Amino acid sequence: MLAKSSTELVRQKNSALVLSALRRHGPLAHTELSDFTKLSSATVSVITADLERAQIIEKAEQQAASGRGRPRVLFSQRRDCGYLIVVVISSDAVQYSLVDYTGRLMDRFTEERQQSVAGVDRFVAGLRDALNRIAARSQLPRDKVLMISISSKGLVDASEPVLRWSPIFGRDEIDFAAVLRDEWSAQIILGNETLLVAAALGRQEDIRTRGNFRAMAALSLGHSIGLGIVRRDHEGNHQISAPNFGHMMHVPGGGLCRCGARGCIEAYAGFYAILRTAFDVPLDTIPAKFVPIAELDKIAVSARQGGRRNVLAFRQAGLALGTGLSRVLSLHERMPIVITGPGVRYYDLLIEGMTEGLAESHVVRMEGMPELRVIVDEPTLVFEGHLNRALSIIDNHIVRRGAAVMELRDRAS
Amino acid sequence: MLAKSSTELVRQKNSALVLSALRRHGPLAHTELSDFTKLSSATVSVITADLERAQIIEKAEQQAASGRGRPRVLFSQRRDCGYLIVVVISSDAVQYSLVDYTGRLMDRFTEERQQSVAGVDRFVAGLRDALNRIAARSQLPRDKVLMISISSKGLVDASEPVLRWSPIFGRDEIDFAAVLRDEWSAQIILGNETLLVAAALGRQEDIRTRGNFRAMAALSLGHSIGLGIVRRDHEGNHQISAPNFGHMMHVPGGGLCRCGARGCIEAYAGFYAILRTAFDVPLDTIPAKFVPIAELDKIAVSARQGGRRNVLAFRQAGLALGTGLSRVLSLHERMPIVITGPGVRYYDLLIEGMTEGLAESHVVRMEGMPELRVIVDEPTLVFEGHLNRALSIIDNHIVRRGAAVMELRDRAS
DNA sequence: GATTTTTTTCTCGACAGTCGAGAAATTTAG
DNA sequence: CTAAATTTCTCGACTGTCGAGAAAAAAATC
Numbered sequence: 001m002l003a004k005s006s007t008e009l010v011r012q013k014n015s016a017l018v019l020s021a022l023r024r025h026g027p028l029a030h031t032e033l034s035d036f037t038k039l040s041s042a043t044v045s046v047i048t049a050d051l052e053r054a055q056i057i058e059k060a061e062q063q064a065a066s067g068r069g070r071p072r073v074l075f076s077q078r079r080d081c082g083y084l085i086v087v088v089i090s091s092d093a094v095q096y097s098l099v100d101y102t103g104r105l106m107d108r109f110t111e112e113r114q115q116s117v118a119g120v121d122r123f124v125a126g127l128r129d130a131l132n133r134i135a136a137r138s139q140l141p142r143d144k145v146l147m148i149s150i151s152s153k154g155l156v157d158a159s160e161p162v163l164r165w166s167p168i169f170g171r172d173e174i175d176f177a178a179v180l181r182d183e184w185s186a187q188i189i190l191g192n193e194t195l196l197v198a199a200a201l202g203r204q205e206d207i208r209t210r211g212n213f214r215a216m217a218a219l220s221l222g223h224s225i226g227l228g229i230v231r232r233d234h235e236g237n238h239q240i241s242a243p244n245f246g247h248m249m250h251v252p253g254g255g256l257c258r259c260g261a262r263g264c265i266e267a268y269a270g271f272y273a274i275l276r277t278a279f280d281v282p283l284d285t286i287p288a289k290f291v292p293i294a295e296l297d298k299i300a301v302s303a304r305q306g307g308r309r310n311v312l313a314f315r316q317a318g319l320a321l322g323t324g325l326s327r328v329l330s331l332h333e334r335m336p337i338v339i340t341g342p343g344v345r346y347y348d349l350l351i352e353g354m355t356e357g358l359a360e361s362h363v364v365r366m367e368g369m370p371e372l373r374v375i376v377d378e379p380t381l382v383f384e385g386h387l388n389r390a391l392s393i394i395d396n397h398i399v400r401r402g403a404a405v406m407e408l409r410d411r412a413s
Numbered sequence: 414m415l416a417k418s419s420t421e422l423v424r425q426k427n428s429a430l431v432l433s434a435l436r437r438h439g440p441l442a443h444t445e446l447s448d449f450t451k452l453s454s455a456t457v458s459v460i461t462a463d464l465e466r467a468q469i470i471e472k473a474e475q476q477a478a479s480g481r482g483r484p485r486v487l488f489s490q491r492r493d494c495g496y497l498i499v500v501v502i503s504s505d506a507v508q509y510s511l512v513d514y515t516g517r518l519m520d521r522f523t524e525e526r527q528q529s530v531a532g533v534d535r536f537v538a539g540l541r542d543a544l545n546r547i548a549a550r551s552q553l554p555r556d557k558v559l560m561i562s563i564s565s566k567g568l569v570d571a572s573e574p575v576l577r578w579s580p581i582f583g584r585d586e587i588d589f590a591a592v593l594r595d596e597w598s599a600q601i602i603l604g605n606e607t608l609l610v611a612a613a614l615g616r617q618e619d620i621r622t623r624g625n626f627r628a629m630a631a632l633s634l635g636h637s638i639g640l641g642i643v644r645r646d647h648e649g650n651h652q653i654s655a656p657n658f659g660h661m662m663h664v665p666g667g668g669l670c671r672c673g674a675r676g677c678i679e680a681y682a683g684f685y686a687i688l689r690t691a692f693d694v695p696l697d698t699i700p701a702k703f704v705p706i707a708e709l710d711k712i713a714v715s716a717r718q719g720g721r722r723n724v725l726a727f728r729q730a731g732l733a734l735g736t737g738l739s740r741v742l743s744l745h746e747r748m749p750i751v752i753t754g755p756g757v758r759y760y761d762l763l764i765e766g767m768t769e770g771l772a773e774s775h776v777v778r779m780e781g782m783p784e785l786r787v788i789v790d791e792p793t794l795v796f797e798g799h800l801n802r803a804l805s806i807i808d809n810h811i812v813r814r815g816a817a818v819m820e821l822r823d824r825a826s
Numbered sequence: 827g828a829t830t831t832t833t834t835t836c837t838c839g840a841c842a843g844t845c846g847a848g849a850a851a852t853t854t855a856g
Numbered sequence: 857c858t859a860a861a862t863t864t865c866t867c868g869a870c871t872g873t874c875g876a877g878a879a880a881a882a883a884a885t886c
Contacts, residue, residue, distance in 0.1 A: 003649070004451050005426040007843050007872060013418035014844090030864060038417050040845045045865060068854035069862025155779070158746055165779060233646070236416070241745075247775035248743035252736055261775040323665055330661035331744050332654075333571055362660035362674040366568070366578060420843060420872045427873090443835055453874050458836060481883035482833025831884070841874085850865070856858090 011047075014039055015399040018047050019056070022077055023103075023391060024207075027060055029072035048075055056081050056398055077102045082146035082394060085134060085186070086386045087127070088193075088379075089152040091168060091223060091290070094127070096134050101394070103387050107138055120172045124179050131184070145186045146397070149390040150176055151193045151382060153224055155244055161190035167224045167258060187397075189390065192242035194220045196385025197378065198228030201338055202238045203388050211236075215335040217328065219245075219321070220378060221343025221350075223271045223291060224258070229332065240389075245328065246270070250320045255283035268320035271296055271343070277313035293342060300346050314349035321350065322357020329363045329370060336371040340378040347374055424460075427452055428812040431460050432469070435490055436516075436804060437620075440473055442485035461488055469494050469811055490515045495559035495807060498547060498599070499799045500540070501606075501792075502565040504581060504636060504703065507540070509547050514807070516800050520551055533585045537592050544597070558599045559810070562803040563589055564606045564795060566637055568657055574603035580637045580671060600810075602803065605655035607633040609798025610791065611641025614751055615651045616801050624649075628748040630741065632658075632734070633791060634756025634763075636684045636704060637671070642745065653802075658741065659683070663733045668696035681733035684709055684756070690726035706755060713759050727762035734763065735770020742776045742783060749784040753791040760787055 014037070021036040022028055028036065034044045051057045052075075060074040081101040088095040091113075098107040111130055113123075135142060154166030161176040163169070177188045191199075198218040206213045213232055220226040227245030230238050246266040247259050254263030255273060262284075267273050272287040278299045303310035325337060339347065354372075358364050375381065427450070434449040435441055441449065447457045464470045465488075473487040494514040501508040504526075511520040524543055526536070548555055567579030574589040576582070590601045604612075611631040619626045626645055633639040640658030643651055659679040660672050667676030668686060675697075680686050685700040691712045716723035738750060752760065767785075771777050788794065 004430060004873095005423040006874090007420060007423060007841090010418040010420060010423055010872095011843060017417060031862085041864075042846075042866080043844055046843080067862075068852095068860080070850090070852040070864065072863060171779075233652075239646075243744040244776055245743065248740050249736055249774045252732070252770065252773055257775070259775050259778075261778055262773065264775055319665070323662055327661050327740055328744060330658065331656040331741060357665065360665055360675065361662045362670070362672050362677055363657055365672075365674055366584075417844095419845090420870090423843095424872060444833085454835075455837080455875075456873055459872080480833075481831080481881095483835065483879090483881045485834060827886100829884100829886075831882100833882085834880080836877105836879070838877090839875100841872100843870105843872085845870080846868100848865105848867090851863080853860100853862085855860075 012399045014043065015047050015051065016396060018044065018051070019077075019395040019399065020392065022057065022075065023395065027074040027076035029074050031072065033075065054398075079104065080144075081398075083138075083140060083144050084387075084390050084394070085131060085145055085148045086383065086390070087131075087148065087150040088382060088386070089150065089168070090193075091153075094130065096130050097383070098134050098138055099387065101391070103391060107134055109134070120169055120174060123169070124174065128180070128183065131180070143185055145184065146394050147187045147189065147390050148176075148180065148184060149386045150188065150190045151196050151386060152190070153193050153226055155247075156190050156192045156195075156242065161188045163190060165259065170259075187393075189393065191385070191389065192226065192228065193382055194218055194226030194228035195240050195242035196228070196389065197226075197338075197340060197381045198230040198242075198385070199238070199240045199388050200381045200384035201375075202230030202232075202240065203384075206232075206238070215333060217325075217335055217337045218381075219325070219337055219339045220341035221269070221321075221339065221346075222341040225266045225269050225321070226341070227328065229328075229335075231332075231335075243328070245324060248324055248327070250324060256286065258287045265320045265324045269317040269324075274299065274313045274317050274346075277316055278310050280309060296346070300349060303349050311349070314346060315353040318350040318353020318355075319357045320353075322354035323360075324357070325354070325370075326358045326361035326364055329358075329367075330361065334363065334367045334370055336373060338373045338375055340375045340381065342378070344374050344376055425812045427456065428460050428464065429809060431457065431464070432490075432808040432812065433805065435470065435488065436808065440487040440489035442487050444485065446488065467811075492517065493557075494811075496551075496553060496557050497800075497803050497807070498544065498558055498561045499796065499803070500544075500561065500563040501795060501799070502563065502581070503606075504566075507543065509543050510796070511547050511551055512800065514804070516804055520547055522547070533582055533587060536582070537587065541593070541596060544593070556598050558597065559807055560600045560602065560803050561589075561593065561597060562799045563601065563603045564609050564799060565603070566606050566639055568660075569603050569605045569608075569655065574601045576603060578672070583672075600806075602806065604798070604802065605639065605641065606795055607631055607639030607641040608653050608655035609641070609802065610639075610751075610753060610794045611643040611655075611798070612651070612653045612801050613794045613797035614788075615643030615645075615653065616797075619645075619651070628746060630738075630748055630750045631794075632738070632750055632752045633754035634682070634734075634752065634759075635754040638679045638682050638734070639754070640741065642741075642748075644745075644748075656741070658737060661737055661740070663737060669699065671700045678733050678737045682730040682737075687712065687726045687730050690729055691723050693722060709759070713762060716762050724762070727759060728766040731763035731766020731768075732770045733766075735767035736773075737770070738767070738783075739771045739774035739777055742771075743774065747776065747780045747783055749786060751786045751788055753788045753794065755791070757787050757789055 017037045018033055021033055030044055034041050055078060057075050058078050060076050079100040079102050084099045086097040086099060093110050093112050095110045097105055100106055152163055152166050155164040157164055163174040165171055176190055180188055197220060201216055201218055205216055215231040218228040225246035228242050230240045233239050247264040249263050250265045250268055251263040255267040256262055257264035257267035271291045275291050275295060299310045303314055430450045431446055434446060443457055447454050468491060470488050471491050473489050492513040492515050497512045499510040499512060506523050506525050508523045510518055513519055565576055565579050568577040570577055576587040578584055589603055593601055610633060614629055614631055618629055628644040631641040638659035641655050643653045646652050660677040662676050663678045663681055664676040668680040669675055670677035670680035684704045688704050688708060712723045716727055
């Protein structure tokens with residue numbers, strides 16, 4: 001309750017409403033826009049005229065008349081209104097994608113990252129390089145790139161695009177804004193990978209349940225463990241957050257984690273932890289930097305054939321996840337949990353422990369087991385999350401900029 | 414992003430702004446209102462005129478002119494605009510307070526609750542009775558009571574005034590709206606006690622830091638353990654939530670808790686749990702319903718003199734709290750923690766364990782120890798929280814109703 | 827005591843935004 | 857070729873905010 005309201009703000013909000021309808025449902029006619037936004041036809045006229053003048057949207061050449069009556073003219077977003085570069089940093093590679101304003105993929109390549117050289121400086125140099133390359137290949141003027149959206153596993157600052165801690169670079173922070181400021185005028189945003197998964201799921205669920213969506217958690221299983229939570233606030237906006245779940249305390253004084261602390265959930269449920277338990281290595285052994293998935297597959301095969309030690313390894317991982325999730329539910333509310341990431345292939349081995357870990361807690365006893373869903377294709381969700389988040393931020397900027405433009409025009413006259 | 418915006422909404426928001434300025438800073442003159450709200454003088458005129466016509470605010474008889482120039486006329490809230498009944502349910506008593514629209518206490522009494530008869534029906538009958546009594550004593554017409562704000566320890570539904578679980582009534586739910594609907598037209602709201610503490614602290618902190626406030630947690634120590642979290646969202650509103658902290662899993666398969674589950678934080682840090690450890694009673698003993706504080710004081714005295722078993726009891730409680738808090742911080746962000754409730758008198762004995770429990774976790778290693786503050790007077794905070802929450806909801810209703818009134822007027826003409 | 831200064835409140839006209847109603851446009855059906 | 861249907865556009869009414877300046881009222885000054 002700080003900011004006063006004004007008629008300009010009203011216009012901004014309603015313009016944003018129009019843009020988001022267009023983003024969600026593709027090209028729309030005047031009438032449809034009016035239906036979706038609940039704005040009157042007259043208002044839609046004014047807003048679309050404004051946006052058209054600002055070159056944000058355009059009238060599609062009118063399609064063959066489909067019914068009788070005056071044929072509808074469709075408004076659609078202008079592809080060339082601006083561009084977005086998506087950077088997905090994973091443990092073994094970095095993927096760069098160029099996307100236009102409508103969300104269409106225009107170019108993409110992947111740079112392998114050598115495990116050996118993990119220096120931040122090296123990485124940053126590679127990043128600058130690759131960004132320059134993707135921009136050059138597209139032959140777009142640089143200032144047409146409105147945003148660079150980056151994701152990584154690890155701990156991300158809440159307000160600035162700073163990577164505080166990551167499984168790859170440890171405590172060597174990276175301030176992406178500082179690093180890219182001199183070369184790019186684009187806005188830089190950074191998000192935890194699983195946060196973006198949650199963002200994508202939240203939108204899917206919102207469409208699926210037609211607005212009855214409340215909250216949802218995304219759990220990503222892999223070498224490290226990620227959690228993203230998406231909730232609808234009282235105004236209908238989606239609040240996404242990426243708790244530091246993988247490094248939440250599981251057992252005080254427990255197994256040594258990659259982060260240097262002891263007893264983190266990841267130190268029980270991460271790939272390296274499962275390996276450690278399976279081979280009965282002492283819990284204070286320094287974790288492996290990288291575990292080929294084939295190694296884990298072998299353990300899984302053995303576990304599925306009843307290998308005791310290996311069954312136990314997955315069970316313990318499941319327990320750590322289940323107990324951790326029960327704690328999450330205690331601190332929030334009951335919500336469905338979507339499980340994704342490379343680790344879902346062991347879901348059959350993990351589920352028993354997870355269920356047990358969940359079942360014991362007061363929340364679950366009270367409100368029942370949360371719904372658990374499995375989604376295999378994580379990379380797609382991550383990319384979708386990038387688009388959702390970045391493009392809707394761009395839309396918001398545009399409507400704000402619109403106001404600024406009007407102001408300039410007024411001052412000129 | 415569902416609702417469209419309109420000029421009426423602008424008026425509502427700005428009216429709310431005026432009311433909240435008046436609530437925060439007491440009677441204000443036209444100019445001051447304009448300063449606080451950043452609204453133009455003209456707008457303030459229109460809004461105050463409206464509110465005055467609707468009998469929400471009034472011009473105070475002008476005070477002795479203090480400087481030169483036209484003397485300022487102060488606007489103040491009208492006391493008789495509406496009333497609020499606050500019901501604070503604690504383990505041994507229920508306190509009823511009647512408050513006017515400005516937040517001034519008008520009447521208050523306390524009903525002892527016998528420990529023996531804890532039937533929900535009995536309790537509800539007593540509640541209806543007491544509410545009738547406080548209304549009768551004030552001689553106010555019933556429809557002037559706009560809201561009944563109830564608080565209890567335990568688990569409260571997020572959207573409806575339903576007590577899902579409480580240390581007093583266990584799983585016997587109470588739907589306060591259903592119970593009071595036939596006798597009261599007032600809106601019924603229910604909040605967890607520590608949630609209200611957090612609400613009060615949030616407002617205090619917001620004023621203290623002049624808007625730089627981000628987030629804060631309130632931890633209430635007593636027979637049971639409560640946690641409230643208050644955060645400022647991107648729009649500056651305070652989001653308060655009451656996680657089920659006391660019954661978050663501390664140790665799987667651990668000590669038996671009053672809730673029936675095993676290993677809850679409360680089963681280690683609640684008064685009964687401290688007693689249990691101190692007397693070396695098996696952890697699966699059914700917890701005492703009530704522990705006189707004198708009992709705990711004795712243990713504390715002995716602990717302060719070095720009694721090993723008793724030191725351990727408090728240390729274990731502290732550890733449970735510390736580990737639990739570290740988990741909360743993992744799932745949210747770093748925030749100051751205010752400790753309150755009857756248990757703070759043992760803070761000296763708890764702090765060591767708490768610090769240790771906190772220190773081990775990844776978040777604390779990364780971001781440092783959170784600030785811990787102690788506030789002794791919990792009941793005042795609870796009452797303040799009631800007022801903050803209830804009165805600001807009332808203000809919001811009023812500005813909405815204002816619009817409805819205009820509509821009626823229009824339809825009549 | 828009359829005039830000026832200062833401070834506060836009120837009022838007026840301009841402007842931005844939304845809305846409902848109906849006009850205009852444009853196609854199909856008959 | 858006319859009528860019906862459907863979509864888009866335009867106009868006037870209304871609400872809300874704002875800046876500027878008028879009006880009010882007391883203190884300071886002559």
